[in-house]
Amino acid sequence: MRDAYIIGAGQTSFGAMPGESYRSLFTEAVDHALESVPAGIDADAVDEAVVGSLGVGGRQIGLSGPAVTEHAGLHGVPSARIENACAASGYAVRQAIQAVRSGMADVALAGGVEVMTDMSGDAAKYWLGVSGETEWERLTGTTFAGVYAQMASAYFDRYEATPEHLSRIAVKNHANGAKNPNAHLGFECSLEDATSAPAVADPLNLYHCCPTSDGAAAVLVAGEEVVGEYTDEPIRVAGVGAASERVGLFQRDTYTGIDSSAVAAAEAYDSAGIDPEDLDFAEVHDCFAIAELLAYEDLGFCERGAAHELVESGATELDGALPVNASGGLKSKGHPIGATGAGQIAEAYKQLRGEAGDRQIPDAEVGLTHNVGGSGGAAVVHVLEREVAR
Amino acid sequence: MRDAYIIGAGQTSFGAMPGESYRSLFTEAVDHALESVPAGIDADAVDEAVVGSLGVGGRQIGLSGPAVTEHAGLHGVPSARIENACAASGYAVRQAIQAVRSGMADVALAGGVEVMTDMSGDAAKYWLGVSGETEWERLTGTTFAGVYAQMASAYFDRYEATPEHLSRIAVKNHANGAKNPNAHLGFECSLEDATSAPAVADPLNLYHCCPTSDGAAAVLVAGEEVVGEYTDEPIRVAGVGAASERVGLFQRDTYTGIDSSAVAAAEAYDSAGIDPEDLDFAEVHDCFAIAELLAYEDLGFCERGAAHELVESGATELDGALPVNASGGLKSKGHPIGATGAGQIAEAYKQLRGEAGDRQIPDAEVGLTHNVGGSGGAAVVHVLEREVAR
Numbered sequence: 001m002r003d004a005y006i007i008g009a010g011q012t013s014f015g016a017m018p019g020e021s022y023r024s025l026f027t028e029a030v031d032h033a034l035e036s037v038p039a040g041i042d043a044d045a046v047d048e049a050v051v052g053s054l055g056v057g058g059r060q061i062g063l064s065g066p067a068v069t070e071h072a073g074l075h076g077v078p079s080a081r082i083e084n085a086c087a088a089s090g091y092a093v094r095q096a097i098q099a100v101r102s103g104m105a106d107v108a109l110a111g112g113v114e115v116m117t118d119m120s121g122d123a124a125k126y127w128l129g130v131s132g133e134t135e136w137e138r139l140t141g142t143t144f145a146g147v148y149a150q151m152a153s154a155y156f157d158r159y160e161a162t163p164e165h166l167s168r169i170a171v172k173n174h175a176n177g178a179k180n181p182n183a184h185l186g187f188e189c190s191l192e193d194a195t196s197a198p199a200v201a202d203p204l205n206l207y208h209c210c211p212t213s214d215g216a217a218a219v220l221v222a223g224e225e226v227v228g229e230y231t232d233e234p235i236r237v238a239g240v241g242a243a244s245e246r247v248g249l250f251q252r253d254t255y256t257g258i259d260s261s262a263v264a265a266a267e268a269y270d271s272a273g274i275d276p277e278d279l280d281f282a283e284v285h286d287c288f289a290i291a292e293l294l295a296y297e298d299l300g301f302c303e304r305g306a307a308h309e310l311v312e313s314g315a316t317e318l319d320g321a322l323p324v325n326a327s328g329g330l331k332s333k334g335h336p337i338g339a340t341g342a343g344q345i346a347e348a349y350k351q352l353r354g355e356a357g358d359r360q361i362p363d364a365e366v367g368l369t370h371n372v373g374g375s376g377g378a379a380v381v382h383v384l385e386r387e388v389a390r
Numbered sequence: 391m392r393d394a395y396i397i398g399a400g401q402t403s404f405g406a407m408p409g410e411s412y413r414s415l416f417t418e419a420v421d422h423a424l425e426s427v428p429a430g431i432d433a434d435a436v437d438e439a440v441v442g443s444l445g446v447g448g449r450q451i452g453l454s455g456p457a458v459t460e461h462a463g464l465h466g467v468p469s470a471r472i473e474n475a476c477a478a479s480g481y482a483v484r485q486a487i488q489a490v491r492s493g494m495a496d497v498a499l500a501g502g503v504e505v506m507t508d509m510s511g512d513a514a515k516y517w518l519g520v521s522g523e524t525e526w527e528r529l530t531g532t533t534f535a536g537v538y539a540q541m542a543s544a545y546f547d548r549y550e551a552t553p554e555h556l557s558r559i560a561v562k563n564h565a566n567g568a569k570n571p572n573a574h575l576g577f578e579c580s581l582e583d584a585t586s587a588p589a590v591a592d593p594l595n596l597y598h599c600c601p602t603s604d605g606a607a608a609v610l611v612a613g614e615e616v617v618g619e620y621t622d623e624p625i626r627v628a629g630v631g632a633a634s635e636r637v638g639l640f641q642r643d644t645y646t647g648i649d650s651s652a653v654a655a656a657e658a659y660d661s662a663g664i665d666p667e668d669l670d671f672a673e674v675h676d677c678f679a680i681a682e683l684l685a686y687e688d689l690g691f692c693e694r695g696a697a698h699e700l701v702e703s704g705a706t707e708l709d710g711a712l713p714v715n716a717s718g719g720l721k722s723k724g725h726p727i728g729a730t731g732a733g734q735i736a737e738a739y740k741q742l743r744g745e746a747g748d749r750q751i752p753d754a755e756v757g758l759t760h761n762v763g764g765s766g767g768a769a770v771v772h773v774l775e776r777e778v779a780r
Contacts (some may be wrong), residue, residue, distance in 0.1 A: 001492065001493040001494075002492075048632075054451070054452055055445070055451060059524060060520070060524045060637075061444070061445060061473075061520040062444055062473070062475035062520040062521035062522070062763070062764060063474060063475045063521055063637050063763055063764045063767040063768060064473060065473070065474060065634070065768070066474075066634040066635070066636075066637050066763070066767040066768050067523070067524075067637045067767070069634060070634065070636055070637065070641075074634075075634070075635075075636070076633055076634055076635070076649075076650075076653065077633070077634060078481075078484075078632035078633060078634065078768075078770075079474075079634040079768065080472050080473065080474040080477075080478075080481045080485075080768065081472070081473040081474065082470050082471070082472055082473075083451075083452070083454060083455070083470065083471040083472075083473055084453060084455060084456075084469075084470040084471065085452035085453045088470075091468075091470045094468075095470075095485060095488070097492075098485070098488045098489050098492040098494055099488050099492075100492075101491075101492035101493065101494065102391065102392075102487075102488040102489075102490075102491035102492040103391040103491065104391075104488055104491065104630070130450070130451040130452040131452035131453055132452070133450075133457070134449060134450045134457075240494070242438075242468035243466055243467070243468055244455070244456040244459060244460065244464075244465070244466055244467060244468060244469040245456070245460075245465075245466070246456075246460055246465070247450075247453050247456050247457045247460065251460075259466075260466075263466065373452070373453050373456070374452060374453045377453040377456040377457070378453060378455070378456050378468075378469065378470065380468075
């Protein structure tokens with residue numbers, strides 16, 4: 001199999017950007033990705049593009065891929081949109097890796113974009129709701145927060161964790177996001193703030209939920225034959241895993257874990273030839289704080305039922321043994337649906353290149369990204385590895 | 391590059407199917423594809439799935455991929471939706487080919503599905519309109535037929551063709567579709583019918599426009615290491631080409647051709663090592679009859695401005711030198727947006743296996759499929775080749 005490398009990645013700030021369009025955001029992300037390539041790159045070198053989006057906020061539902069790539073200076077390349085709810089651009093990156101590994105592209109761009117904050121509350125709820133199951137969840141009145149609230153209730157019922165553990169995750173992610181100039185909610189919060197916030201969907205309170213954001217991110221993937229033209233410090237795609245799961249929660253075997261995450265992670269570790277212990281950091285999908293708690297177990301960071309102990313140990317804090325969501329995660333960095341997965345890769349790229357500023361994890365060599373669609377109907381995991389100078 | 395093969399393909403009937411859902415349609419198409427594999431195959435052998443759809447008729451906009459694949463017996467596999475307007479499942483097939491050529495899948499399923507006919511006229515117009523450019527076409531009142539009408543007007547102005555040539559294409563495609571039990575409008579029409587029909591968007595009349603349809607199609611792609619397990623008469627993916635073009639017509643260099651089609655075709659011929667003269671048949675994207683006329687030139691079947699002569703010669707009729715749209719094309723077979731591209735591959739598969747019944751093209755060995763998104767914002771071309779018995 002031809003090896004694939006991340007040669008560049010970038011993102012816009014995530015947040016409320018009423019002065020930007022889905023096209024201007026995507027273009028800015030592509031520009032940042034191109035500029036981040038160590039030895040430089042021309043947009044003409046991009047052979048193919050994959051754009052992750054739930055529906056660019058309803059603005060351009062058809063031909064969304066070409067509509068953004070033409071604007072970003074990638075006119076003419078094969079371009080398509082991939083949709084997998086909140087995992088859209090994680091899957092886009094995986095598809096770009098396939099394009100490169102197949103030999104059909106030397107350099108492929110994967111990005112993502114969403115514009116959410118100018119919607120009314122009802123419209124935003126609709127666009128998030130469509131990532132749940134339609135007939136038995138959305139149309140019966142279950143909100144997206146409600147779906148994760150059911151998972152939290154089941155988890156608390158089965159194991160020792162409490163809502164305070166979710167609040168501690170929020171505190172950690174806000175502390176990290178406060179060091180990230182691109183974060184949507186880039187401020188610190190106290191445990192008091194994060195425990196006393198109003199309920200959104202019991203037992204989840206406001207600080208247990210990520211915001212809806214505008215933003216875009218882009219990643220450049222290159223094949224082993226050409227990677228040397230762009231960098232002498234390549235970041236290798238060591239492992240990739242992906243899986244699907246029943247879209248509707250009620251059809252699943254368990255509420256206290258996400259099977260697609262576990263399957264994708266196992267495949268990613270296996271293809272990378274590593275164990276979770278080998279990771280220096282991880283960016284995981286914390287659309288709700290309970291999702292990060294479940295991820296600790298699904299990704300093998302600890303045993304089933306022990307995630308709250310990992311929280312208590314401080315291991316996943318920025319100075320811990322396995323920092324999780326150094327970027328601030330979806331909670332603090334923000335969650336522009338289609339941009340989130342590529343944004344995680346952009347963070348991992350920065351960390352592996354030592355360019356993460358105040359939130360830099362020292363000597364980071366191996367990182368994992370974990371992107372979930374909906375409540376787990378889709379999941380994709382990447383393991384990235386910094387190679388020694390060639 | 392690892393070779394990829396089509397080992398099975400199938401589709402539902404296209405038409406108005408109020409008793410079916412997007413899930414039941416997709417499942418039926420997958421069942422047909424699995425059943426069509428000469429040596430048999432189990433659904434468990436499918437490593438990955440890609441689902442083309444514009445938005446499954448608005449029913450399940452998020453996680454549409456997993457929502458249909460879980461129902462079709464493909465629970466757990468990596469599954470995502472790809473959107474490229476009317477070229478969604480043509481791109482899905484290309485993506486499945488990349489998955490197989492990358493070595494990340496041995497067998498990949500690409501399919502497509504759409505449910506359109508239960509919408510009100512306004513809703514259907516909206517869902518088609520979203521495949522045009524939003525700000526400068528749809529929101530200013532240009533319908534999708536109106537976009538192609540502008541292309542027809544420009545073409546008639548520049549070259550010798552007349553609306554009657556479009557009507558002759560409609561007569562041909564209806565004659566073919568009348569031999570296809572899966573066709574939506576499976577009846578013959580006279581030249582009188584096809585010239586005297588009411589205008590939809592001048593100069594296009596009703597017989598110059600395809601219907602909106604419900605339906606699904608699915609294709610199985612396998613790698614060279616495993617193809618022998620499934621068939622001893624493999625259909626090889628000889629060539630693939632894809633490109634994008636400005637989404638808005640007003641931004642393009644020409645209205646009398648679709649650049650993305652020409653670029654995709656050139657790449658497909660080049661990668662297959664063939665010329666247009668080597669083709670035994672083609673399935674081209676005739677959402678409007680003018681689109682088929684333009685395709686003759688974009689795909690190199692004749693010189694620029696000479697497509698009407700090709701129509702007059704009868705060469706593209708079923709018994710001509712290069713039969714085009716033996717299936718009936720989008721005009722007569724129908725056009726369930728997301729299912730169309732995979733449906734073209736399903737027709738090519740049938741033709742290359744000699745299983746096309748009354749519309750069989752004798753000794754068909756090399757066929758081309760051509761799938762266009764919107765008015766040409768995306769295009770994808772495949773060249774398929776029957777190999778001699780192994």
